[in-house]
Amino acid sequence: MVDTRSSESQLVEFEPEIEQKLKQIRKEQREQREEKAKEKSEQEEMAANDNNDGAHRTIQDFSMPQFSSRQSCIVFSELDATSSYEIKDYVINMLPEFSGDENQDASEHVDNFLDICGTQNNIKGVSDEFIRLKLFPFSLTGDARTWFKTLPARSITSWTQLSNWMLPLMVIYWVKNQSKLLLSLRMLLQIHLNGIVEG
Template structure:
């Protein structure tokens, strides 16, 4: 009855406020019988500093668990199980997405360390990631610029990051041997005094480890030159890209200026005015216009037809006609021809405007 009365008298705003009783951790930690058990702050600080997992795609959940267990195994307490220590410390090793995932699990759904580790790996090492890493192992290839030691370490790192790859040891050795460049395979066969495939599995694996270790202790000179060359090539590429960008900007500006000035360029003097404003052109147009007004040979009507010799009557017409027949036909002077040729389009336009 008392609880029922409290619910009836409880203000409405209290129903919208989260209750502490409803906040529970997803980990149900086992009870500890020891009275003097204490986790030192230095251990927690070490985990928060050296072992952190955020749930990013490149984070390795297997490596995180291994590093976490190494820290947890540094101290023991009488009457305290390993699960009690690990379940209490593991949340301090998570952050961001990984911490949000742990808090999203149902309250009290994790009771043991094995259960927590299995759910953690299933979340951050899904089947798609396993398939990709397995494909990287089986299709491994040595790069042209890689030494034998670099290729061997990279291949072993792929297998470490995917410990559940399921590949037998003989297939691992054969896959790596087939992925090497021809000069390296020849060197390995020479060291093996024949063919590497004629050795047993352990002998072949140990031989690869020995040759790669020797290659690391005596690296070839191309290793240092290759790194310097890459840096130099990167600087050259950046310089060329900057120069090309600058040239492209200049070309764009030049194209805009040409388009803007193309309608204001004189064809005769190159100045920034139209052809109509060219002085000699204006005088030539006026001269040609004046000659057309009294040109008796024009193909349009004009007042000078009355002065045409064929339309006039006088006694000297016959003699004048005979006298003119001894001379070649009249042609326009050289200057108008040049002006007409130079201003052919403008000349016709000027006549039409004048008419």
Template structure:
């Protein structure tokens, strides 16, 4: 089939193919409108690709949970607002996703986390947690805060609370292990773990 367009017509930019990656389900609610204050809140803490993506999602969920509409699913609101929460490298990532490739909030979270927290980072942090040791001259409190920080950096680490306590206890220097044993009224590891 011959193309009868002129050279000028062939060189024109296409007018289609500009659909977003995120597909927001149709909203049939009367008088539904995103409030500018909510958009401003989301834009006040934009993710650039350099921060912790888990913290960004926690903040984003907290902000979006403040807005409810009886006829609109919260996941639809999140899908509408999420692009406003990105800038820089993160916005470029979303713009490069294939059109109509993100159909649900879970799709979006999965793609976002895998982009900005790849499996290699999970492996690295799980190894850091497993091989954690108290540094020389590091106090008990400093070691505990650093250990908790590693756990927070990788909330999907998969280690049970018992494994975490065992790892931390065994990473301590002898003096801090003795102090913890004394505070526990005997060997810390021999105590029953009471979940509250």
């Protein structure tokens, strides 16, 4: 038995005015699409309004980057009412940069950082710890800065805590250097053993 095209498709009721029926079907499909698009746009608008505390947003608002108001991981101590301080641009520019690359040593970075902070000890009413905590984020770049931003909000209250948070980075650096050293020793041993076997 030969299959024909008409045997596989569903039979459609005969309509003398096929053009009108086709227009009606297309109109219903268009209305369904428009209804879905309208619902989707209303949901997006409601979500945008929820994120913006119910205020209507303009096109310019949507085109502007959104910045989160993330709290810092550092809790700063209160300063005396009589004390005032200002961090000069040149101090920030003098800070050593640490990105967490494998060729950088975290403990060396901390030592260099403390040396620079030691030059800022003449600010009346401001402790060394306060200055260290204020300046430290400016010394981080790249992966180290990303890591720093992932620390829990308001989790660091002292320089000791912050340096303890840095300890894993120091260990990672040490392990990477030790594994490079072991790899180099293994290669030298292999070359030496190959020389003995061949000789």
